[in-house]
Amino acid sequence: xxxxxxxxxxxxxxxxxxxxxxxxxxxxxxxxxxxxxxxxxxxxxxxxxxxxxxxxxxxxxxxxxxxxxxxxxxxxxxxxxxxxxxxxxxxxxxxxxxxxxxxxxxxxxxxxxxxxxxxxxxxxxxxxxxxxxxxxxxxxxxxxxx
Numbered sequence: 286x287x288x289x290x291x292x293x294x295x296x297x298x299x300x301x302x303x304x305x306x307x308x309x310x311x312x313x314x315x316x317x318x319x320x321x322x323x324x325x326x327x328x329x330x331x332x333x334x335x336x337x338x339x340x341x342x343x344x345x346x347x348x349x350x351x352x353x354x355x356x357x358x359x360x361x362x363x364x365x366x367x368x369x370x371x372x373x374x375x376x377x378x379x380x381x382x383x384x385x386x387x388x389x390x391x392x393x394x395x396x397x398x399x400x401x402x403x404x405x406x407x408x409x410x411x412x413x414x415x416x417x418x419x420x421x422x423x424x425x426x427x428x429x430x431x
Contacts, residue, residue, distance in 0.1 A: 289366055289368035289369070290368060290369050290370075290371065291323060291324075291361055291368050291369070291370050291371070292323065292324040292330075292370075292371050292372075292373070293321065293322065293323055293324070293370060293371070293372040293373070294321050294322070294323075294324055294330050294331075294333045294334045294337065294372070294373050294374075294375070295318070295319040295320065295321030295322075295334075295372060295373070295374045295375070295422075295425075296319060296320050296321050296334055296337070296338055296346065296349070296374075296375050296376075296377035297319060297352055297374060297375065297376050297377060297425070297429070298320070298342075298377050298378075298379065299376070299409060300382055300406075302408065302409050302410065303406040303407060303408055303409055304406070304407055304409050304412060304429070305319075305320060305342070305385065305404060305405075305406060305407075306318070306319065306320075306390070306404070306405055306406075306407050306415060306417075307319065307320050307341065307402055307403070307404055307405075308390045308396060308402070308403045308405070309396070309400070309401070309402045309403075310396045310397070310398060310399055310400065310401040310402075311363060311399070311400075312363065312399060313399065315393070315396055316418060316419065317390070317415055317416045317417050317418070318417065318419060318422055319374065319422060319425070320337065320338060320341050320342050320404070321333075321334060321337045321338075321341075321374075322337045322340075322341070330373055331349050331375070334346065334349060334375055334377065335349075338377070338379075341402060341404075342385055342404060343384060343385070343386065344379050344381040344382075344384050344385060345379065345380075345381060346377045346378065346379050347378050347379055347380050348377065348378040349375040349376070349377050349378075350375060350376045350377075351373070351374075351375055352374040352375055352376050352425070352428070353373075353374045353424070353425055353428055354371070354372070354373045354374070355370070355371050355372045355373075355421055355424075359372075359420060359421055362419060370421065372421045374425050385404060386404065387403075387404050387405045387406060388403045388404065388405065389403070389405070390403050390405045409429065412426050412429055412430060413426055413427075413430055
């Protein structure tokens with residue numbers, strides 16, 4: 286087992302009984318996930334979250350509140366060295382909801398290249414029916430439902 290560790294920080298943006306999701310082409314595979322990404326050296330958790338939302342969503346966050354941190358061992362789905370993943374999720378708020386550009390997540394032409402991304406709003410009541418495959422995200426979905 287590798288001694289490597291990756292720390293991921295994600296935001297749960299809920300508005301009008303919908304949650305913002307991201308469909309992304311990651312190394313040729315399409316994944317539906319929450320907006321966010323990897324902590325960079327020298328960066329704080331909420332600084333990472335704010336940077337990721339600016340990069341991926343194009344908005345500034347006005348408030349964050351811790352929601353969930355992984356409690357068990359998880360191996361990264363995206364690294365070949367089997368590094369451990371620690372993921373931290375925050376409920377987030379923004380004053381820039383109107384600035385979020387969403388598209389049809391079923392339009393696969395928009396996801397044909399590595400790092401292509403489509404943001405979309407999913408009804409919170411149907412979050413369990415979204416094509417979320419990452420094991421830690423599934424835990425978060427179950428916590429959102431309960």
